[in-house]
Amino acid sequence: MDRFCKMDKSELMKALLECMESQLRRHHAANKQASDGATNEESRAETKWDTCGLEASYLARGHAMQFKQLAAQIDELRSMSTVSFQDKPIGIGAFVEVDIDGFRDFFFLMHHGGGIELKLEMGVVTVITPESPVGAALKGKKAGASYQLKSGLSGKIVFVC
Numbered sequence: 001m002d003r004f005c006k007m008d009k010s011e012l013m014k015a016l017l018e019c020m021e022s023q024l025r026r027h028h029a030a031n032k033q034a035s036d037g038a039t040n041e042e043s044r045a046e047t048k049w050d051t052c053g054l055e056a057s058y059l060a061r062g063h064a065m066q067f068k069q070l071a072a073q074i075d076e077l078r079s080m081s082t083v084s085f086q087d088k089p090i091g092i093g094a095f096v097e098v099d100i101d102g103f104r105d106f107f108f109l110m111h112h113g114g115g116i117e118l119k120l121e122m123g124v125v126t127v128i129t130p131e132s133p134v135g136a137a138l139k140g141k142k143a144g145a146s147y148q149l150k151s152g153l154s155g156k157i158v159f160v161c
Helices: 002-006 010-039 052-079 133-138
Strands: 095-100 103-109 117-120 123-128 146-148 154-160
Touching: 010 052, 010 117, 010 123, 103 133, 123 133, 133 146
Parallel strands: 103 123
Antiparallel strands: 095 103, 095 154, 117 123, 146 154
16 A cells, blocks of 8 residues: 555546546536437427426536536646645545455545546545545544444544555
8 A cells, every 4th residue: 555655646636537527528418418409499399388398408407507516626626736644634635445344445535526436456446525424434533543434334444645
């Protein structure tokens, strides 16, 4: 794990940004498809109960809002500088290895991207946020500390960088 810390987490940030940018492209494509459906001649209402065009416009608006939010999150991540959390309390940007009942898990604590699984050379790293149960349990603790989730599951922090 020390080898990972020495490479300054750039691999993690790059993988996270690539994943979120892929999501952004999917939202853009979905927005375009829904917008085209809303403005298509065939979507014109034939009766007062025909709401296909209206529904497509609502869908397009939702995709546009998600696109805008995700684009802002990506911009925020791009401007973020990574710092080391060795011998410091866990905070945003920390890479954490934990042992949960004999199983090793890797987490990357970030403001955005919660739930994304990054497949790297070392294994799968799950992005968590401070609002998540695991993120809340880990935040502020140091390597060697134990933690417990509200579900009763407990673990030990093996490594932090």
